[in-house]
């Protein structure tokens with residue numbers, strides 16, 4: 001049997017790897033920051049908000065363990081949006097500090113870079129990790145598929161409602177980063193979850209590389225400790241908590257030398273030639 005081989009190997013200097021010293025400084029220099037906005041997203045709801053390039057955004061477990069489903073768009077062009085599957089290949093199936101959230105084709109640039117993660121779950125004995133890119137959002141169509149029920153309490157539906165004030169619609173909602181969600185694959189390769197590892201006060205902090213629109217759903221399944229489907233399925237309301245969002249402006253001196261990344265400069269034209 002051949003050994004596993006990591007396939008996405010960058011050349012030295014590739015923007016795949018963030019400048020760790022730069023982002024570590026941003027994360028540690030909390031005293032010179034200015035709070036731009038802070039709000040709470042109630043349990044089982046969603047909300048969208050703008051973050052400007054050069055700002056930091058935190059998603060905070062303000063009242064206990066809770067999963068958030070995150071979507072991200074270029075604020076000026078919603079066709080450019082977070083590409084979960086490529087990000088999983090470029091970095092890891094569970095994101096951590098210094099990993100980046102990459103945009104879809106034909107743009108392919110970092111939209112956000114993770115500067116801090118207080119959960120620090122690492123990888124457990126079942127191969128599970130936190131901040132999941134293996135799965136995606138819960139949605140009413142899969143509920144109907146699995147148990148025949150009409151069920152509106154879903155992250156997909158929360159995100160659809162959250163982006164409506166920004167003139168986005170259901171097809172704009174895309175595959176997510178499951179913040180605070182612990183997942184893995186069984187030995188047979190099946191997706192599993194464990195209860196969220198977040199505790200009150202935990203946060204995931206990200207640096208906005210470009211102007212973005214972010215949206216989260218505060219998952220109606222709470223911390224995912226109650227089975228959603230199967231014989232032990234039950235209402236997870238008692239495990240649902242709100243989430244906080246904070247937007248911070250770092251001290252200007254910390255951004256010296258940083259420039260907002262450009263879209264990919266691939267110009268090959270896919271081999272198409274004018275005749």
Ligand SMILES: [Zn+2]
Pocket residue numbers: 069137138154155156217219220221
């Ligand atoms: Zn959900």
